[in-house]
Amino acid sequence: MASYKFKCRDIGMDCDFKASGKTVDELMPKIAEHAKNAHHIEQIDDNLKQKVQSAIKKSMF
Numbered sequence: 001m002a003s004y005k006f007k008c009r010d011i012g013m014d015c016d017f018k019a020s021g022k023t024v025d026e027l028m029p030k031i032a033e034h035a036k037n038a039h040h041i042e043q044i045d046d047n048l049k050q051k052v053q054s055a056i057k058k059s060m061f
């Protein structure tokens with residue numbers, strides 16, 4: 001089954017956070033929560049959202 005993976009490092013953060021989910025919709029809230037807790041980003045704006053979405057990779061594993 002496919003999964004979607006995100007690495008904080010891929011958007012230029014010096015951070016080892018990784019998240020994965022079965023869908024992008026499942027993954028986004030995990031990233032949002034991490035951004036808030038670890039990077040004090042209260043709200044993901046459109047600019048950052050685009051960055052995050054382009055950093056999400058689809059994996060077959």
Ligand SMILES: [Zn+2]
Pocket residue numbers: 008013015016017034038039
């Ligand atoms: Zn991070």
